[in-house]
Amino acid sequence: VVGRPTVAAISAEPNVEIRRCAIESLGWERFLTQAGAALIGTAADPGDPCQDLSLYEVPERLWGSRVNVLLAVNGTAERGGTRRRYGLTTPAEIRDPVAAAAWTYQLTKDQYAACQRRT
């Protein structure tokens, strides 16, 4: 599934770690598009206002449980100047991209919104 990642193979993979490797191999944006994930909302990232946070709803039949995916951009550029996009799974009840990012660090949305620097 990591070597030849497809949405069908990824959704059939029960191991979370292997599933994550396979999605990274396919690319998070391609995975979300091909999986039919619905965009819930987009917001500027408080820690890095030039970058966006996008929250997607992943179909339950695909993931095995209700979950959202927060697509964020790495705070530091890669060699060559590009920035890596990565996904994090967040609780389905949180429908706000900034609140979902805050949840990953056990912070409130207001606390996260005051972020001074993200690298």
Next chain:
Amino acid sequence: MPAVTLGQLIGAYGVDVLEHLDRDLEVPVYGGLQIQGDVAVIPLPEGSERGEAGTPVPPAGIPVIRASGGGHEHRLLAGTPGTAFWTPSGSGQDLGVLQAAEPAYLAHPEHGYLGIASGSYMLRRQREQAGADSQRLVED
């Protein structure tokens, strides 16, 4: 205090970072929330310091997260030896509490250096939802 560049910090502490990161860029020192990849530096309200000061951060620093399969090391450094103290939390998402009398730094090979103003902070890892009722720690 004059601004310090990434190159000067690497020279002072000896913790190197990836070569494409700009050595001439100034590293700001902030007292608010800052995030270095999968670690958040969260300021604690004044007066919430614990009775114990913690362990002095040695000149070589303390790896608050060690390098592992998918992740890199985050190393905590005292601005001047004897001015930063570390109390580890043990396990889970909270890594521990930093008490710094002078600016301290958090170094990571991919993310560079984070400048932390004097004060008290919780260092906390990032998590994600793994299944319906389970969570996992993120490795960066």
